[in-house]
Amino acid sequence: MYKIVLLRHGESTWNKENRFTGWADVDLTGKGVEEAREAGRLLRREGQVFDLAFTSVLKRASKTLNIVLEELDALWLPVEHSWRLNERSYGALQGLDKAETAAKFGEAQVLAWRRSYDVPPPALAEGDERLTLNDPRYASLPRAQFPRTESLKDTMARFVPYWETVIVPQILAGRRILIVAHGNSLRALVKYLDGIPDEEVVGLDIPTGQPLVYELDASLRPIKRYYLADEGTIRAAQAAVAGQGRAKV
Numbered sequence: 001m002y003k004i005v006l007l008r009h010g011e012s013t014w015n016k017e018n019r020f021t022g023w024a025d026v027d028l029t030g031k032g033v034e035e036a037r038e039a040g041r042l043l044r045r046e047g048q049v050f051d052l053a054f055t056s057v058l059k060r061a062s063k064t065l066n067i068v069l070e071e072l073d074a075l076w077l078p079v080e081h082s083w084r085l086n087e088r089s090y091g092a093l094q095g096l097d098k099a100e101t102a103a104k105f106g107e108a109q110v111l112a113w114r115r116s117y118d119v120p121p122p123a124l125a126e127g128d129e130r131l132t133l134n135d136p137r138y139a140s141l142p143r144a145q146f147p148r149t150e151s152l153k154d155t156m157a158r159f160v161p162y163w164e165t166v167i168v169p170q171i172l173a174g175r176r177i178l179i180v181a182h183g184n185s186l187r188a189l190v191k192y193l194d195g196i197p198d199e200e201v202v203g204l205d206i207p208t209g210q211p212l213v214y215e216l217d218a219s220l221r222p223i224k225r226y227y228l229a230d231e232g233t234i235r236a237a238q239a240a241v242a243g244q245g246r247a248k249v
């Protein structure tokens, strides 16, 4: 049996302001820092130990990971960063208020953009300053492949090969893995691991700062998955995430 832990970063400034974030590199809020710290404490209390961690190239995930490692007294742990774990690109929605967008385009359209499997948000136009092609962290990413927008399907298409070729060999070698990523990049992984049908993935929300444990069999099929926090806490946090796409009345 193998075990991995998935963790979405703590609350970011744009989570707090209810803005679409995607590849925008926004920081954690004070609450987000505290959520990360609490996640680390919870992992420590549960006796979770790691050999290797993976995260994105965005600071809200990297900082969350650092805080968790600090709480585990494991700041020495090897960490691999990859853009393939980044949040799904929200394209031209990046920076917009989610409730205002729902009021303008309708909640059904916003739900499709946020949670459907294959409906991408409108794409960023060439020359848009949100298209950070020259950012050195993306130097290994060919310009033509730099996402102008992404559906969950597109996010899976860039995350799953990394999972299969980089993360899986480490798990099979017996290393205990922690993955700190984002709401939609983790939805992509969870959909893949659990084989969630395309039409059901719309109901999947991942709360910030809550460790999600997967127990996997020898073929890395999930045997069990559970959040470390109690069910009531998780349900309330998931409902709050889902509610972010509603128009204010």
Ligand SMILES: O=C(O)[C@@H](CO)OP(=O)(O)O
Residues within 6 Å of the ligand: 015, 019, 020, 021, 022, 087, 088, 090, 114, 183, 184, 241, 244
């Ligand atoms: O804005 C985003 O990038 C994501 C995660 O914060 O939001 P949503 O839950 O709407 O997909």
